[in-house]
Amino acid sequence: MSKKIGDVILDVKNISLSFGGVKALTDISFNVREHEVRAIIGPNGAGKSSMLNCINGVYTPQQGSITFRGQSFKHMDSHQVAVMGIGRTFQNLALFKGMSVLDNIMSGRNLKIKSNILMQALRIGPAEREEIMHREAVERIIDFLEIQAYRKTPVGQLPYGLQKRVDLGRALAMEPQVLLLDEPMAGMNVEEKQDMCRFVLDVNDEFGTTVVLIEHDMGVVMDISDRVVVLDYGKKIGDGTPDEVRNNEEVISAYLGTSH
């Protein structure tokens, strides 16, 4: 791949997270470079989603720090994370079910809207122009994700694969610098997976968005990611390029089991 990978943009240091007596994460460190596709893999219950939720501010780790663009945080606040330019999608879809596809993706523009309520309500000059501008941006995303036909459909009525796309679209509407994808291909058939892979790679390519994704499908992970972190029982057991990870003894045993 000929793309330019930049400096470290997100640096996770010594993160430990436990829920009561259950240790979800133990002393995890890894970094993410600008413009790269970074995958987090591991068996079920390895702590992948917990890791993402720490970065996203949903969970507060007991130990460790997260550095984003040179700023270090002990605790990330969900809203603040969004303001800083980190978008995310959800493993179990968390779309606004009653709203149309269009409104869902428009809501992703929330942080970018500057005009005040009164101006919006009365559709006065700048507010109108702004709305049109945002609508254009959203239309580009709709075209990009090839969901033109479903613009006005309430997302609750769409099939699962399309809902996943809308979820991605909403995150894209924020124009994030870093995109956290929590199992974007879970529960999809081969065709849908291929489509989703293409979207992820295109986002990475065209917009230069840094992507951190969690995925189960090893084939997919090895194909699209630049570097891979492997977690098992909340511990990091591997980190490196897909090839390095593939040949890592510990990783192989975690995935395939060892013969005794």
Add this chain to the structure above:
Amino acid sequence: MAFFLETLLGGLMAGMLYSLVALGFVLIYKASGVFNFAQGAMVLFAALAMARFAEWVPLWTGISSPIAANLIAFIIAGGLMFVVAWVIERLVLRHLVNQEGTTLLMATLGISYFLDGIGQTIFGSDIYKIDVGMPKEPIFAFESLFEGGVLINKEDLYAAVIAAVLVAALSLFFQKTATGRALRAVADDHQAAQSIGIPLNRIWVIVWCVAGVVALVAGMIWGSKLGVQFSLTTVALRALPVVILGGLTSVPGAIVGGLIIGVGEKLSEVFLGPYVGGGIEIWFAYVLALVFLLFRPQGLFGEKIIDRV
């Protein structure tokens, strides 16, 4: 014919007032997915504040004009509702982010009792009067069309106009503004809303504050009709069928639902009453709501309930 029209108009205006209370429910439900049990308590609290400050302001400041006193009382009561919204967010809602709807419902039940209690502790538990100078005398309309004209209660007419304006402004706010969209987003999914940078805490303060002001207006109008007393909280119960009829998520639904129930109550009382015995007005709304729950649980305008298995 004139009598029918008179009943119809009376029903419409009474319905507008139901809509006003129903609107409070809809607002909070739309923006947090919570059925706010405390709406009735908020109406009482706001009305008590309004009534008492209208009494106290002239004593404290020596303002003698009742209009000025009422206006100041309204502003103070509005400010108080803002404080109430802020405190509720700080002490209750903030700690219940991402919790089940039932948990939040129970929390509002608690808020309801608390507001009932503290309202009467601060402002007293007698029956108070709100007199905003709404004209009481009836007017006769369409006198050229019908003999004797159609009798309209001027007070009801004013109240209906106030309610209509408020309702129009709020629908505009919800449907046409980005903030309205953010509110709807929060109602659907807290976590997702946070992930795209919608500040949950601020949204909740805004919406409880707006619901507080709606409660204040409702309390003012109902209070000036019935007097400000504890039974005012039951006005909220009258609004329940309206919400079921119109749909919990729809501002226009609250209005149409209110009008249907207002008109239905009056017409059935007058025209059906003689055959089945009176008192229809008391149960009509609830039976109608029951029918709706059976056949169209999302209400007339509510968002369709979609569930994947």
